Structure formats: structure tokens, C-alpha cells
Amino acid sequence: MHFVFNRTLISLSALALAVVIAGTFAATSSRAQPAGSTEQRLAALEERMTALTQQVQAGQVAAVISAVQVVDGAGLHAMEDALKAGDLKAGYLGAARRTRLTVAATTWPAELQAGARDLAHDLENLQRALEIEDVAAAAEAATAAHDSGHDLSSAVYTWLAKEAGTTPNLRNAPATAGGH
Numbered sequence: 326m327h328f329v330f331n332r333t334l335i336s337l338s339a340l341a342l343a344v345v346i347a348g349t350f351a352a353t354s355s356r357a358q359p360a361g362s363t364e365q366r367l368a369a370l371e372e373r374m375t376a377l378t379q380q381v382q383a384g385q386v387a388a389v390i391s392a393v394q395v396v397d398g399a400g401l402h403a404m405e406d407a408l409k410a411g412d413l414k415a416g417y418l419g420a421a422r423r424t425r426l427t428v429a430a431t432t433w434p435a436e437l438q439a440g441a442r443d444l445a446h447d448l449e450n451l452q453r454a455l456e457i458e459d460v461a462a463a464a465e466a467a468t469a470a471h472d473s474g475h476d477l478s479s480a481v482y483t484w485l486a487k488e489a490g491t492t493p494n495l496r497n498a499p500a501t502a503g504g505h
Contacts, residue, residue, distance in 0.1 A: 385434060386488055392431040393481040396444070399424040401471040408464035417463070418455040421470070424448055428477075436484055440477040447473045 380464060399420050425448035435443045447470040454463035484495040 382488075385432060386485070388431050389433065389481055389485070390436070392427050392433075393478055395424055395427040396474050397478055399474070401467065402472050405464065405467040405471045408460060408467050411460055413455070413458060413460050414461065419453065421448055421452040421455055424474075425452055434484060435478065437480055440473065440480050444470065444473040444477045 401424075404414075404417050404420065408417075425445055428441050428445045428448065431441065447466060451463060451470045452467035454466050482493040
């Protein structure tokens with residue numbers, strides 16, 4: 326059920342990104358050249374560039390949210406604990422592969438790229454150990470992947486909060502007016 330939720334979330338995020346991109350191309354290609362002075366045309370071009378930049382940023386936010394959902398839902402903690410106890414479960418290889426490929430395929434913002442590279446490397450080591458059923462090496466790799474997964478996840482939530490103009494932790498943050 327958890328895997329189905331992640332697949333659905335990724336599919337919805339990909340669909341949303343495709344709609345944003347399609348809308349951008351439709352909007353920019355259907356506009357006629359603005360009449361008027363060079364300044365007016367430059368202003369119109371700057372307006373379109375701003376809109377495109379905002380849409381690209383929204384797409385990147387959606388991609389990062391989808392990827393962190395996969396990372397957070399991969400079960401790396403439970404996998405680490407089980408492998409340390411010598412228990413190699415059937416779904417571990419698929420979870421490691423799915424998470425590694427998701428992390429590797431995501432276009433990460435500059436602030437998150439190093440953490441994503443670290444996690445992808447750790448997941449590659451985990452996948453290799455699982456493929457040959459080396460439980461000791463898999464346990465060691467799962468520990469590294471679990472740790473780098475936490476590091477990336479934490480960095481993602483800090484980045485998302487910055488993008489949203491808020492804080493990732495509300496313990497000491499002032500309450501905001503309104504809301505739901």
C-alpha cells in the first residue's frame with residue numbers, strides 16, 4: 326500500500342509538471358509579437374521570462390517533494406535493523422533500486438546536490454550488496470544509506486521551508502494568523 330501511494334504521488338507530480346510545461350509552451354507560442362517600442366517589447370519578454378522561471382521553480386519543487394517522499398518511504402531504518410540482525414527480506418533489493426534511481430534521476434537544486442550524490446552512492450553500495458545477498462555488506466551499506474537519507478531529507482525540508490518562506494520546525498516559531 327505504501328509503495329502504491331508513492332507511485333501515485335510520483336505520477337501526480339509528474340503529471341503536474343507536464344501540465345506546467347505544456348501550459349508554458351502553449352502560452353509563449355500563442356502570443357503574437359507585442360507591438361510598441363523596444364522598451365515595451367523588452368518588458369513583455371522579461372514578463373514571460375519571469376513566468377517561465379517561476380514555472381521551472383515550481384516543477385523543481387514538485388520533483389524534490391516526490392523524490393523525498395520516495396526516500397522517506399523506502400524503509401531504510403527497518404532495513405538497516407533487519408540486516409544487522411541477519412534478516413534479508415525479499416523487498417529490500419527493489420526498495421534500494423527504486424530509491425537509488427529516483428534520487429539519481431531527480432534534478433536537485435544546488436544546495437541539495439551533494440547530499441543527493443552521497444545518498445545515491447550509498448544506495449548503489451546497498452543495491453550491489455543486496456544483489457549478491459551479502460548480508461554483512463548490505464547491513465553496513467544500509468547504515469550509510471539510512472544516515473545519508475536522513476541528512477538529505479532534513480536538508481530537503483529546510484530547502485522547502487525556505488522556498489515557501491517559512492520554517493521547517495514550528496516548536497519555537499510564532500503562530501500565524503489565518504490558516505485552516
